[in-house]
Amino acid sequence: MADALATFGGTPGERRAVARAARDLADDGRLAADRGVEPAVTAETVVRELRQAPDGGPSERWNWWVGSLDVAYGGYRAFAVRRFRADGDATG
Known part of the structure; x- marks a missing residue:
């Protein structure tokens, strides 16, 4: 999945x-x-879903999609990406 997300730029950590x-x-x-x-x-x-986002890197696009799911169905805010290591190192 992380390799597929390279389409949207961002760091490996993101x-x-x-x-x-x-x-x-x-x-x-x-x-x-x-x-x-x-x-x-x-x-x-x-x-496919992230391509529909207006712009941004992987986390911005992901959060846009999760936000739209939350509006449509409710209960998706917990899946938003709030933090990541910008340096590309793996986080625990």
Whole structure:
């Protein structure tokens, strides 16, 4: 997933943070239930959705998508990316 997110630039640390948030969203199962599609979170789906964001790097685009999911269905704010290591090092 992190490699697929390179399309949107950002640092490796930012892309890993978004990939972790996407994995958390997939594991949660909420999007699959809300959309009635399984699997609802794949690398292809995330890239397609993030391309619709107006601009920004991976985390800005991810947060735009998560925000739109929150407006549409509710309960998605927990999946927003709030922090990441800009230097590219892995975070715990």
